Structures are given as C-alpha cells and as structure tokens.
Amino acid sequence: MRNGYSAAQIREAEAPFLERGVPLMIRAAQSLAEHVTSILPAPSESRVLVLAGPGDNGGDAAYAASFIANAGVKVQVVAVSGRLHEAAEAAARDEGAEILLDAPPESAAALVAGADVVLDGVLGIGNGGAAAGGTPALRDPARAFVVAVKEAIASAPDPAPIVIAVDMPSGIDPDDGSVPDPDAVIKAQLTVTFIGVKAGLLLEPAASLSGKVWLEPLGASQGLLRVRPEVSLP
Structure with a gap:
C-alpha cells in the first residue's frame, strides 16, 4: 500500500520537531547529497546544477549543494528569484559552490550542457495547493528559469543530465497532483520526498512527472502514525 499525505498533514507532523529545534x-540536505553523489561516476570530474528558490525547498537544495561540493563535485547554484535561504547560501559558499544570484534564465540554461545532475529545488509545499487556497504554478522570474532549463534539458545531447526533484517537482499540486502550468514543470527521474509521500506524487498527471519517488523520513515520520492518508493506493 502506498500512502500519500496532504501538505497540511506534513506541516502538522513536522511542527513539533521544528519547535524542538530538530534540524x-x-x-x-544530507540525504539529497547522498542521492546525488551516489549516481556520479567520478565526483571530482562531475558537475551539478542546482535551481534554488528562496524558501525552505531552496534551503534544502542549497544546503545539499554544500555537502555535494564538500565531496569534491563542482556545484553551481542558481537563485531563481535572485536570493537564497541565507544560512544555506553561506554554507554552500563556504564549501566552494558557485552561487549565481543575478544570472538570467538563458545563462542558467547554458549550464545544463555537460551537467551530470540538475537538482530542482525551486518550490516545495510552501504555497500549498488548491485545497489550501493556493496554487503551485510558478511565477516569474522563477517560471522563466524553469522553462529555459526544461528546454535546455530536452535539447541536451546524450547523456542528458539526471533531474532530481527536492521533495516534489516544482509546479505540481502537492495534494491532488494537478499541474496548472505543464510548460513550467521539469520532469524528474527521481523525487526525494521528506517525512511522508505527498499525495500529489501518487496521482496523475504529477505522478508521470515525478519519476521514482524515494521517501526520506528524516526521523519525523512518526508524526504521521495516527494520521489518515489522503490517498492510499495498492
């Protein structure tokens, strides 16, 4: 049985841990970095492109960049909104990651060529979904970056970079799996999701854009033990 939880249920489950200061x-970020480095044939000869938003999803991605860079990988972090999670940005800089705060979308797209992995950390469950009165659709400038990078991946020579989504592909509804703006969603080969699988990852059309979904409980999934899933699939 595959169980999926709403964004609101995940937030409620993680809240006590955050209140206690659990990192x-x-x-x-550490789990993301392990997934990325495990698929690189030679870390010192590899390059990872990170698309990061300014919120917690981008913080996960930027902190992951610090751990990936520490492993000897060349890492480039593109701030799709012109800014990053402050502490995560500092950590990534300290480990030697290249931070691009003012790069235009076409420059980010040019970095796709030759990259081994693209890490999608633009938007997670922060905006909620339609059920919460929000929309997962990206807005500019982030949307322009995602569209440009998506086109670059589609036209990249083989082997194209592997796309790994942070928690969920940016631009999908975490609760019902709808995709309000398909042109601005990058299809992932792997989605590393946290605490609990988001319901939207199990539902079409988002499921077809999420690739293999890997759950990292982060030591906080017990917050969902008495919670009835929004979606249960065989």
Missing part, C-alpha cells in the same frame, strides 16, 4: 533541513 530537519540539514537532514533533508
């Missing part, structure tokens, strides 16, 4: 973002 869930660092745990998420």
